[in-house]
Amino acid sequence: MGIKSALAKPLAALVVMRINKWKNNPLAAQEKVFAKLLKKGKDTAFGQDHSFSAIRTYEDFKKNVPVRDYEGLKPYIERVVKGERDVLWPGKPKYLAKTSGTTSGTKYIPISDDSMPEHVRGAQNAMFCYIHETGKAEFLDGRIIFLQGSPVMEHKNGIAFGRLSGIVANHVPAYLQRNRLPSFATNSIEDWEEKVEAIVAETINEDMRLISGIPPWVQMYFDRLSAHADGKKIKDIFKNFSLFVYGGVNFEPYRARLEESIGKSIPSIETYPASEGFIAFQDSQTEKGLLLILNSGIFYEFIPSEEYFNENPTRISLKDVELDRNYALIMNTNAGLWGYSIGDTVKFVSKDPYRIIVTGRIKHYISAFGEHVIGEEVESAILSVAKDENLEITEFTVAPQVNPQEGSLPYHEWYVEFAKPPDDLKAFSAKVDKSLQALNSYYFDLVEGKVLQPLIMHALQKDAFREYMKSQGKLGGQNKVPRLSNDRIIADELHRMLNDKE
Template sequence: MSLKSTLARLYAAHVVRSTERWASHPLEVQMRWLHKLVNTAKHTQFGKDHDFTSIKNYDDFKKRVPINDYEGLKNYIEKIKAGQSDVLWPGKPLYFAKTSGTTSGTKYIPISRESMPYHIAGARNMLLHYIHRSGKVDFVDGKMIFLQGSPILSDTNGIKTGRLSGIVAHYVPAYLQRNRMPSWDTNCIEDWEAKVEAIVRETVKEDMRLISGIPPWVQMYFERLLHYTGKATVSEVFPNFSLMVIGGVAFEPYQKIFDKLIGKTIDTLELYPASEGFIAYQDQPDNRDLLLLLDGGIFFEFIPADKFFESNPPRYHIGEVKTGVNYAVILNTNAGLWGYNIGDTIEFTSTSPYRIRVTGRIKHFISAFGEHVIGSEVEYAINQAIKAHGGRINEFTVAPQVTPPEGGLPYHEWWIEFDEMPADMSAFALTLDQALQDKNVYYKDLITGKILRPAVIRTLPKNAFNQYMKSIGKLGGQNKLPRLSNDRKIAEQLEKFFSNQQVDL
C-alpha cells in the first residue's frame, strides 16, 4: 500500500467520526447555523431590510424572511455586480457562479470566502466515506477524470465569474494535481465536443481509475473513447477503472447503458452539488440515498411540494420533516442566499441520520390534467419497463399532448432515445404506463376515467438529445435535459428536428 493510500485511510476515519458527531445532533446543528448566519449578516443591507437584529428563533425568521427565487433576490445581486459591499453577506463574494435560468436568463450566484470550503469538502468527504466504509483505496494511486466546465473565469466588477465546476477546478488539492485529468489546457476548451475529443486523446493511455461527471456527458466520453480505440468496453481501455462519481440527474435510467459500455460492475457514488451550496452526498457504498449535509454552511427549510404554490405555504426545519413526503428545498447560506428556492424537490428516506433522494424539480412536472406527475415517478415507470422488457435508454423527456393532431383523447407523450430497443415495444409502453399509474393515483384515475389515453412513445435516433442540447447552446458542462415539462416547448423542437424519424406506438 502506498503512503498516499495509508494517509487517505487515516484521514477518512477522522472525517467519518466528525460526520457522525454532527449527524447525531441534527436539530442542534441546524439551529446553530441559523443563529450564526443571521448574526453574521445582520448589518448587511438585506439584514437591515429584514430586521435581522430582532430575530431570536425560527418563528421570527419565517416572519421576516420571505421565500425567494433568483428574481426575488435579483435587485440585491445587481447591487453586488455594480460594486457594492455588505449587500447579502459581509463584504463582496469571492466568486459568482454563472448558471442558466429560464425566466431570469443568466443567473449570478454568489460564493463567499466562507462558503467556498464547503463546496470543496463535499466531494472530498464523500470519497473519504467511501474509502472508510468500503475499504477500497487503490483508486487514489491512479489517474482521475473530472468532466467539468472551463476554469477560465471572467471578471464582474472585481468578482471572478464562471461555471461552478470551472471554479472548483482551481481548488484541486496539491496531492491530487498529478493524478487529475484532463490537463489545464484541455479543460479550458470551450466547445464541448472538441473538449471530449481532446480528453479522449489525452487519457487513452493513462491508468484511469476514477471518472466523474454528469451521466450523459460521461456517456459521450465513453462512446468517443471506444470509437477512438476500437475496443468493445471501457474496462478494456482502463482495466483498473473501479469508481464512477456522478451527479446532476438520477443514475438508474442510465444503469444498463453504462453496464454495457464499461463491461464490468464498478462502484458508483452519487452526489448533490449546486452553485448555491453543496447539499448532500452518498455516504454508504451500498445505499444510493444521500446524506443531507446539515453542518455545511446552510440552514435548510422544507415546503411540502403539494402546498408550494399556495399563497402562504408551511415552512419546516429539519426537526419537523417526515419520510415519504415530497418537499421543495429552501436554502439560507453563508454566501447570502436567504429563503432561496433552489427549485429541487426531495424526499427523506431516513431521519436518523437524515438521508434524501432527489425527486425532481418543483417546476418540472406534468399537471395539464390535474395529475401532478413528478420526476421520480417517470423515472420509476421507465425503469420498471426496462426491467420487464429489456432495452437500454440514452435519454428521455415527457410532455403532455392536450390536443392530439390525430384526434382522440389527450395523453402523455414520451420521447425516448434508445441505445437498444426493447424486444416488444408495445408491451414496453403498456408496462411503463401501468407503472406510472401505480405511482400516481391521480394519473390512474384519469386513465381509468377515460380522460386520458395511455402513454404514447416516440422513439428518437441516436444522439438526438445531444443534437437538441447543442441547438440551444447547452451541450456539455452542467447542463441537463428536463425529464418532464408541463408544456410542449421541448417536444415541439424535437418534433421539428426528427419528424421523419419518430415511431408512434
Template structure:
C-alpha cells in the same frame, strides 16, 4: 500500500467520526447555523431590511425572511453586480457561479469566502466515506478524470465569474494535481465536442481509476473512447477503473447503459452539489440514498410540494420533517441566499441520520390535467419498463399532448432515445403507464375516467438529445435536459429535429 493511500485511510477515519458527531444532533446543529448566519449578516442591506436584529427563534425567522426564487433575489444580485458590497452577505462575493435558468436567463449565484471551502470538502468527504466503508483507497494512486466546465473565469464588477465546476477546478489539492486529468489546456476548451475528443486522446493510455461527471457527458466520453480504441468496453481500456462518481441528474435511467459500456461492475457514488451549496452525498457504498449535509454552511427549510403554491405554505426545519413526503428544498446560506427556492424537490428516506433522495424539480412536472406527475415517478416507470422488457434508454423527456393531431383523447407523450430497443415497444409503453398509475393516483383517475388515454412512446434516432442541446447552445458542461415539462417547447423542437 502507498503513502498516499495510507494517509487517505487515516483522514477517512477522522472525517467519518466527525460526520457521526454532527449527524447525532441534527436540530442543534441546524439551529446553530440559523443563528450564526443571522448574526453574520445582520448589518448587510438584506439583514437590515428584514429585521435580523429582531430574530430570536425560527418562528421569527419565518416571519422576517420570505421564500424567494432567483427572480425574487435578483434585485440584490444586480446591486452586487453594480459593485456594491454588504448586500446579501458581508463584503463582496469571492465568485459568481454562472448557471442557466429556464425563466431567469443566466443566473449569477454568489459564492463567498465562507462558503467556498464547503464546495470543496463535500466531494472530498464523500470519497473519504467511501474509502472508510469499502477499504478501497487504491484509486488515489492512479489517474482521476473530472469532466467539468472550463476553468477560465471572466469578471463581473471585479468578481471572478464562471461555471461552478470551473471554479472548483482551481481548488484541486496539490497532492492530487499529478493524478488529475484532463490537463489544464484541454479543460479550457470551450466547445464540448472538441473537448471530449481531446480528453479521449489525452487519457486513453493512462491508468484511469476514478471517472466523475454528469451521466450524459460521461456517456459521450465513454462512447468516443470506444470509437477511438476499437475496444468493446471501457473496462478493457482502463483495467484498473474502479469508481464512478456521478451527479447533476438521476443516475437510475443510465444504469443499464453504463453496465454495457463499462463491461463489468464498478462502484458508483452519487452526489448532490449545486452552485448554491454542496447539499448531500452518498455516504454508504451500495446505497444511492444521500446524506444531507447539516453542518456545511446551510440552514435548510422544507415545504411540502403539494402545498408549495398556496399563498402561505407551511415551512419546516429539519426536526419537523417526515419520511415519504415530497418537499421543496429551501436554502439559507453563508453566501447570502435567504429563503432561496433552489427548485429541487426531495424526499427523506431516513431521519437517523437524515438521508434524502432527489425526486425532481418543482418547475419540472406535468400537471396539464391536474395530475402533477413528478420526476421520481417517471424515472421509476422507465426503470420498471426496462427491467420487464429489456432495452437500454439513453435519455428521455415527457410532455403533455393536449390536442393530439391524430384526434382522440389527450395523453402523455414520452420521447425516448434508446441505445437498444426493448423486445416489445408496445408492452414497454404499457408498463410505463401502469407504473405511473401506481405511483400517481391522480394520473390513474384520469386514465380510468377516460380523460386521458395511456402514455404514447415516440422513439428518437441516436444523438437526438445531443442535437437538441446543441441547437439551444447547452451541449456539455453542467447543462441538463429536463425530464419533464408542463408545455411542449422541448417536444415540438424534437419534432422539428426529426424532420430535418
C-alpha cells in the same frame, strides 16, 4: 499500495469521526448554523431590510424573510453583480457562479470566502467515507478525471465569474492535483465535442482509476474512447478503473448503458452539488439515500411540494420533516442566499441520520389536467418496465399533448432514445402507462375516466438528445435534459427532429 492510498485510510477515519459529531446531533448542528448566519448577515443590506437584529427564533425568521426563487432575489443579486458590497453577505462574493435559467436567462449565484471551502469539502468527505467503509483507496495512486466546465474565469467589478465546475476546478486539493486530468489547456476548451476529443487524446493511455462527471456526458466520453480503441470496453482501456463519482441527475436511467460501455459494474458515489451549496453526498455503499450536510453553513427549510404554489404554504425546519414525503428544498446560506428556493424536490428516506433522495424539480411536472405527475414517477415507471424487458434507455422526456387530432383524447407524449429498443413499442408503452397509473392515482383516475388516453411514445434516433442539447447551446458541462415539462417547448423541437429524420 502507494503512499497516497496508505495515508488516506487514517485520514478517512478522522474525517468520518468529525462527520459523526454533527450527524449524531443534527438539530443542534442546524441551530448553530442558523445562529451564525443571522449574526453575520444582520449588517448587510438584506439583513437590515428584513430586521435580522430582531430575529430570535425560527418563527421570527419565517415572518421576516419570505421564500423567494431567483427572480424574487434578483434585485439584490443585481446589486452584487454591479460590485456593491455588503448586500447579501459581508463584503463581495469570491465568485459568481453562472448557471442557465429557463425564465431568468443567465443566473449569477454568489459563492463567498465562507462557502467556497464547503464546495470542496463535501466532495472530499464523500470520498473519505467511501475509503473508510470499504477500505479501498488504491484509486488515489492512479489518475483521476473530473469532466467539468472551463476553469477560466471572467472578472468584473472585483468578482470572478464562471461555471461552478470550473470554479471548483481551481480549488482541487494539492494532493490530487498531480493525479488529475485533463490539463488546464484542455479543460479550458469551450466547445464540448472538441474538448471531449482532446480529453480522450490525453487520457487514453493513462492509468485512469477515478472518473467523475454527469452520466450522459461521461457516456459521450466513453463512446469516444471506445471508438479510438477499436471498440474496446472501458475496463480494457483503463484496467484499474475502480470508482465512478457522479451527481446532478438520477444515475439509474444511464446505469445500464454506462456499465455496458465499461464492461462491468463499477462502485459509485453519488453527490448533490449545486451552485448554491454542496447539499448532500452518499456516505454509505449499503444505505439508501444521501447524507444531508448539516454543518456547512446552510440552514435548510422545507415546503411540502403539493403546497408549494399555495399562497401560504407550510414551511418547516429539519426537526419537523416526515419520511417519504416530497418537499421543495429551501436554503439559507453563508454566501447570502436567504429563504432561497433552489427549485429541487427531495424526499427523506431516513431521519437517523437524515438522508434524502432527490426526486425532481418543483417546476418540472405535468399537471395539464390536475394529475401533477413528477419526475420521480416517470423515471420509476419507465425504468421498472425497461428492467423487466431487459431494455436500455439512453434518455427521455415527457410533455402533455392538450391539442390532439380532432376526435381524440389528450395524452402524455413520451420521447425516448433507446440504446436497446423494444420489439413492440406499443406494448412497451402500454406497460409504462400502467406503471405510471399505479404510481399516480390522479393520472389513473384521468385515464380510467376517459379524460386522458394512455400515453403515446416515440422512439428517437441515436444521439437525438445530444443533437437537441447542441442546438440549444447546452452540450456538456453541468447541463441536463428535463425529464418532463408542463409545456411543449422541448417536445415540439424533438418532434420536429423526429419528422426531419422520417
